Amino acid sequence: MNNKLYFYGGLDTVGGVHVIYQHGNVGLLFDAGIAHKGLFRAPFIHLNDRLQPTKGLELEQYLLNKMAPPIQELYDESATTHITQEDLLALWEKDHFPAFEKMYVFISHMHQDHMALLPFFRENVTVYMHELSYATYQAMVEANYYMDTKATIVTFHTNETIELDGFSLQTMEVDHNILGTSGFLLHSNEGKIAFTADWRMHGHHQQKMQQFISTCQEASVDILLTETTKVTPNSAEKASEAKAESTVLEQFEELIAQQKGLTYLLALPLDVERMINMILIADRQEKILILDQQIAHFWRQIRKEEALFKAIDDFSAVEDRVIRVLSHQSTSTKSSSYRQVGIKEIVHDKQRYIFHLTFTSIPLFIQMERLGEKGNASIFIHANCPADQQLLQTWLTAFNIRYHNISNAGHATHQDIIDLTEQINPKVIIPIHGNQPHMLKSNKENVYLPTYGEEVVIRELIQGEEKQANEIY
Structure with a gap:
């Protein structure tokens, strides 16, 4: 049996990774999001991009823009009524796609560039995700950010082994700016494949990455797929340390402690750990955090996941003191149960408030x-939140609002990626999830750069027979 890898996304973009592992008539897709590049962007919660797919035709438009893997066995038939197999074959310039009797999907985390296709999967597709990722998805659905899915969801814990049809996945939680982010180590009779998902070394949980590295070392990984978000032409020569998460929080507290006017905050609600810490800081500084109704409802839903909050004494009392919802908004959004505050109250005591922004609230x-x-x-x-900087700066300039960027990103530095690959020492490195993965510097000559739609025989890739490994100097 020749196991294969197919590459349909994320090869020269941030997000939108679509790699399929084929084991006979069984397929495993990882991941399932929309790239941050192209005609559409990933629909992030609380950011309204100005151009989104036509409602009801989203999947067709993703497929016809090569923003979703062209494997029709994945999708609910009602979402692709206008598309035929011949349409997709012509688009990809192929005479066939791999055929599967059974499909699995592994979603590494709940950032939308990794999961935006989830609502379109058919019910006989089994989707694996960390239990914290599923709790986040449920909150997103309850708050009307995403549709629910017909797919069968199976959750896992960290360091769990999932036995599939002829191969297994060893799940490993990694450190990213959303809890529950997981990579895996795939074991099969033809090799071992590790997938880092999105990761960093400058967060609060560096030990997760050390465990990932140790596990891969012990297993003697053959193929390593790693993200390269922060890899650029100059990132290796101009190496810089990423700002620690603790520094981000210190800067946030310093800014709001000395602020005499209103504070606006653009932060990603999906980064639950950071939001928790910011709420605790706001409480220490006797500030009120204003949320819009939809974000407030999302937050109330995610609060039901006790594992995220069990280490914080009496967090409910903190929330009651700190969180308010802006009262002018339409009541069509589900109630969040937080107390409300009006514009008149805010503008007459601005020092007291931190206004958590969405693009629609600018x-x-x-x-x-x-x-x-x-x-x-x-x-x-x-x-740490994606933003249309040109539009944002236009508004800030118009109102003479002072800008402070305290972001540190959720992704590994170029040097951290080099260090990880050298420590794991796989036979083949496949850099993905970056605008310029070919710029990854390595002391090894085993970097493989796949092309879109490429089909690779795993045994031949490991043995160096597929095609000459790509040098990146």
């Missing part, structure tokens, strides 16, 4: 800056 700068207290300038804190 026009509220008009009320917040034109009304009420005007003696102290407002500040804008950008804390």
Whole structure:
């Protein structure tokens, strides 16, 4: 049996990784999101991109833009009524696609560039994800950010072995800016394949990455797929340490402690650990955090996951003191049960408030800056969230709001990637999930750069027979 890898996404983009492992008539897809590049962007919660797919035709438009793997066995037939196999074969310039009797999907985490296709899978597809990822997805569905899925969801714990049809997955949680992010080590009779998912070494949980490395070393990994988000032409020559998560939180506290006017905050709600810490900091500084109704509902839903909050004494009391919902908004969104606050109350005591922004709430700068207290300038804190910088800066300049970027990103530095690959020492390195993965520097000559739609025989790749390994110097 010749096991194979197929590459349909994420080869020169951030996100949208679509790699399929074929074991006979069984297929395993990892991951299942939309890339941050192209005609559409991943629909992130609380950011409204100005151009989104046509409602009801999303999957067809993703497929016809090569933003989803062209394997029709994955998808609910009702979502692709206008597309035939011949359409997709012509698009990819292929005479066939791999055929599977059974499909599995492994979703590494709940950032939308890794899971946005989840609502479109058919019910006989089994999707594996960490239990914290599933809790996050349920909260996203409850808050109306995403549709639910017909697929069968199977959750796993960290360091669990999943036995599939002729191969197994050893799950390993990695450190990223969302809890539950997991890679895996695939064991089969033709080799061992490790997948890092998105990862970093500068967060609170570096030990997760040390365990990932140790596990791969002990297994003598043959093929390693790693993200390369932070790899650029100059990132190796101009090596810099990523800002530690503790530093981000220290800077946040310093800014709000000395702020005399209104504070705006752009932070990703999916980074639950950071949001928890920011809420605790706001409480220490006697500040009120304002959420829009949809984010508040998401937060109330994620609060049901006790494992995320069990180490915090009486967090409910902290929430009651700190969190408010802006009261002007439509009541069509499900109630969050947090207390409400109005614009008049905010503008007459601006120092007291931190306004957690969404892109749809940016026009509220008009009320917040034109009304009420005007003696102290407002500040804008950008804390790790994708943003249209040109649009954002236009609004900030118009209202003379001071900008502070305290972001540290959720991704490994170039040097960290080099260190990880050298410690694991696989036979083959496949860099993915980056705009310029070919710029990854390595002391080894075993970096393989697949092309879109490529079919690779794993045994031949490991033995160096597939095609000359790509040098990257």
